[in-house]
Amino acid sequence: MCAATWQRESRSSPSLSIYPLQQDENQTPMNQDQSNETEDKRHSVLVIDDSEDVHRLLQARLRQENIDLLAALDGRTGLAIAEQDSPSLILLDLDMPDMDGFEVLRQLKESSTSHDIPVIVLSGLHSPADKVVAFDLGAVDYITKPFDLMELRVRLRSALKMSDLIDMLARLAHVDGLTGLWNRAHFDDRWAASISENNRQGRPLSVALFDLDHFKSVNDTYGHPAGDAVLQVFSKLIRRECRASDIACRYGGEEFVLIMPDTTPEDGKLVCDRIRMELGALHWPAHPERKITVSIGVCGTEKGVAVTPQQWLEDTDKTLYRAKKGGRDQVIAIDVESGNLIEVAKAA
Numbered sequence: 001m002c003a004a005t006w007q008r009e010s011r012s013s014p015s016l017s018i019y020p021l022q023q024d025e026n027q028t029p030m031n032q033d034q035s036n037e038t039e040d041k042r043h044s045v046l047v048i049d050d051s052e053d054v055h056r057l058l059q060a061r062l063r064q065e066n067i068d069l070l071a072a073l074d075g076r077t078g079l080a081i082a083e084q085d086s087p088s089l090i091l092l093d094l095d096m097p098d099m100d101g102f103e104v105l106r107q108l109k110e111s112s113t114s115h116d117i118p119v120i121v122l123s124g125l126h127s128p129a130d131k132v133v134a135f136d137l138g139a140v141d142y143i144t145k146p147f148d149l150m151e152l153r154v155r156l157r158s159a160l161k162m163s164d165l166i167d168m169l170a171r172l173a174h175v176d177g178l179t180g181l182w183n184r185a186h187f188d189d190r191w192a193a194s195i196s197e198n199n200r201q202g203r204p205l206s207v208a209l210f211d212l213d214h215f216k217s218v219n220d221t222y223g224h225p226a227g228d229a230v231l232q233v234f235s236k237l238i239r240r241e242c243r244a245s246d247i248a249c250r251y252g253g254e255e256f257v258l259i260m261p262d263t264t265p266e267d268g269k270l271v272c273d274r275i276r277m278e279l280g281a282l283h284w285p286a287h288p289e290r291k292i293t294v295s296i297g298v299c300g301t302e303k304g305v306a307v308t309p310q311q312w313l314e315d316t317d318k319t320l321y322r323a324k325k326g327g328r329d330q331v332i333a334i335d336v337e338s339g340n341l342i343e344v345a346k347a348a
Contacts, residue, residue: 041066044069045068049122075104088163091119120142141159181256190247194207194247208260209297212230212254213329231254265298266342276296
């Protein structure tokens with residue numbers, strides 16, 4: 001596949017405002033729509049039941065709910081839909097031919113894709129032993145047939161609300177509190193997934209490590225509030241240059257990392273050099289005599305490569321080190337497979 005097949009979208013942006021530095025609506029990875037997620041999100045609910053009558057009944061009686069119903073008449077189809085569509089919740093019958101509900105539930109909880117999807121058992125089995133097994137396998141609720149539709153609505157709403165709250169807490173656990181970017185834990189998860197996708201699909205992928213030059217002296221000379229302001233403004237600058245598919249994270253301290261899918265190392269260098277030049281041109285009210293610069297290492301490929309996430313990151317770190325040793329305030333990019341230098345971009 002030639003490099004020209006996948007092109008990174010360019011993005012132009014308005015000038016960056018350094019002050020005020022209060023948290024704004026765009027400063028976290030969650031957008032405004034997601035902030036109201038628990039109130040207006042439209043959920044998808046997968047019904048796995050071998051009875052067509054049950055599907056028709058639920059379609060008719062739940063039409064006023066803020067949900068889209070997905071239907072599966074057997075366990076294997078239900079598992080496939082759960083893997084592909086990741087519904088918000090699953091209503092699962094236990095007494096089904098070929099593959100019973102217990103086995104479906106077991107496989108749902110063994111899959112990394114569907115493990116966290118809440119499952120409500122909707123079954124004609126009334127035995128306490130069946131209920132115990134279902135809860136042990138990971139069901140969040142158990143409703144026996146024939147069921148009361150009002151009770152089903154209330155339990156369904158409760159399960160969806162709890163799922164939204166858990167999702168929100170999980171998301172917040174992956175957000176850096178100072179900068180609003182994703183944190184190191186989120187990067188670790190997404191980086192492994194990005195490498196896996198590169199191996200499967202053979203598409204371009206680049207990653208960049210940023211290190212703010214002589215940042216410790218900013219804290220020591222002007223105080224930690226000034227240092228925090230630098231981190232926040234730099235985070236805004238990175239977000240402004242990112243596409244929706246890019247993943248910007250605070251790596252730790254004054255280091256940041258940017259995962260750039262569908263981006264060759266040549267294009268990654270251009271993106272990072274824009275960030276470098278814009279940062280160097282900023283005026284800082286707290287220290288107008290002091291410019292802030294950044295050193296950047298970019299490591300990427302235009303095709304699928306057999307490189308582990310750890311090795312790729314180590315090579316990127318070495319490239320960053322070269323940029324720092326070479327005088328700082330520059331971008332160095334390499335090809336991850338060959339190690340060949342792409343180009344050096346630095347201040348004139």
